[in-house]
Structures are given as C-alpha cells and as structure tokens.
Amino acid sequence: MVSITFDQQADFQFVYAHLIKDMNGKQKISVNEEELTLSIQVEPYNTKLCYHISQCIVRCVSAIYEKQWMKQILMTKYLYQDKDEIGEITAIAKSIGEGNKEELPGAVRYTNRMDLLLRSTVSCIEQGGTIMFDSYLRFRTGPYRTLLTELIGEAIDEYKLEQEYQNFVEALRQLLKVRETIQEKVVVVFDHSYNLYDLNGKKLNGLYEPLDDIPNGLSLDDIDPEILLPLLILAPKEIYLYTEDVDEGLAQTIRNVFEERLCFFPLRLFKNVF
Structure with missing residues (x-):
C-alpha cells in the first residue's frame, strides 16, 4: 500500500485527477478528503503501477511548483526583484527547458530534467508506506532543483545577451534617424x-x-x-x-x-x- 498525504488542496486534487485519468478505473484509489490522503494498493514489484503514480506526482511538480521555484531562485540566489524581469527570464528558462534553444551547449540535459525527477520519485514510491508530499518536495527533489538552478543561470545569460542586442539595435535605429x-x-x-x-x-x-x-x-x-x-x-x-x-x-x-x-x-x- 502507498499512501500520499498532502498539505495543499490543489496538490491533492491535481494528483488525484491524474491518477484517475492514468489508471482509467483499473486500480482502486482510496480517498480521504478530510485528511487529503490518497491510498493505492501496490503489489510487490509492480513497477508499472509505481511508474504511473510517479508520473502523476511529477506532473504536479511541473505544473504547480516549477515556475514558483524558478521565481524563488531568481529572487533569493540572483536577487532579482522586478516582476517583468523575472517573468522574462522564467519564460526564457521555459523555452530552453522545452528544447527551443538547441544552439546552447548541453541544453538537452535541461529538457530531460523531468526524467531526473521521475527516477527519484519512482524510487520513493517503490518503498511504499506513507509519503508526506511536503517532505517529498523537500527531500526528493534535490537533484532536479539543482538542475533547475543551472537552467535559471543559463536563462539569465540569454536574457542579458538579448538586452545587449536590443540596446545595440536601438542605437543603430537612432543612428539611422539622423x-x-x-x-x-x-x-x-x-x-x-x-x-x-x-x-x-x-x-x-x-x-x-x-x-x-x-x-x-x-x-x-x-x-x-x-x-x-x-x-x-x-x-x-x-x-x-x-x-x-x-x-x-x-x-x-x-x-x-x-x-x-x-x-x-x-x-x-x-x-x-x-
């Protein structure tokens, strides 16, 4: 049996909805809405089921937490405060992470960041027992968040280059006007x-x-x-x-x-x- 207890209603609902969709009624899910707990009977060595559960959790991290963590990294590590700058840099990071900046050396490793998180999550689910989702976020996402920090660093470099280019273009426009x-x-x-x-x-x-x-x-x-x-x-x-x-x-x-x-x-x- 694997039980996952959530602190946030949004996380609970997100994972539950994706579990129902992925399993298509083939696996019974016990739900305790009062305690925000989902329980699933997992037979020993049922790697496929562990993988499906892990995928739902990883999607939750990607959809709800990744952008939050990017902003947090920008504000705490790189000391950005301007909302517009933070928005532009996170958009660039997302573009790199989706494989739209293939010219960047080593960019492919950022597109595989969810695979890194998935492996860590599968390992956690295979152990079974009760999983506190908040503890999972804190202790099982370390390598993924380290890679996310590196991704933000790449995005900042791209942002600065883009700013320099825009300043260069504007200077040429002003020159052309006269x-x-x-x-x-x-x-x-x-x-x-x-x-x-x-x-x-x-x-x-x-x-x-x-x-x-x-x-x-x-x-x-x-x-x-x-x-x-x-x-x-x-x-x-x-x-x-x-x-x-x-x-x-x-x-x-x-x-x-x-x-x-x-x-x-x-x-x-x-x-x-x-």
Missing part, C-alpha cells in the same frame, strides 16, 4: 554571402564614404562591415532583400534596424529581375 539618404533604394542579396546592388544591378560594395558620426556607446567594431555598415551609410528608404533564409542572423538584424524600409523576396526572383 543619417541623410545617399541611395534611395538598394538591393541586398544573400546567397551564402551578402552583396549590395542598386536597382540597375550595379554592385555598390565599397562605393561609399566611411561612417564618421558613430554615437557614444557604439563602436564600428560592433557593426558588421560586410552589409550592415554600408546600409547605415547609404541610409536607403527602401531595401529589397533577396534570400531563402529570412531567419539568418544578420537578415534579422537588418529587419530589426530598418523595420518598414525592408522587404523580403525569394532569392530565385533576383535572377529573374536582374
């Missing part, structure tokens, strides 16, 4: 590398004066010299960018800086037009 237009319309082609043309198909690479009005806090070394710097110098009112990869990093920066001045077109159309 630039006089030298070339009204330009064509940018990305086919493994970038090239710049006028509307007659004449290459513009290198046919411009250097940029000498860099604002404070921005360095020429920060600006891509291949295409972004020429575009800032020419300050065109319209940019036609031909590419098959609109998500390429520099293409996205051009979009973010020039905004409504930029139009994307498929690369194959460039050969037809020129």
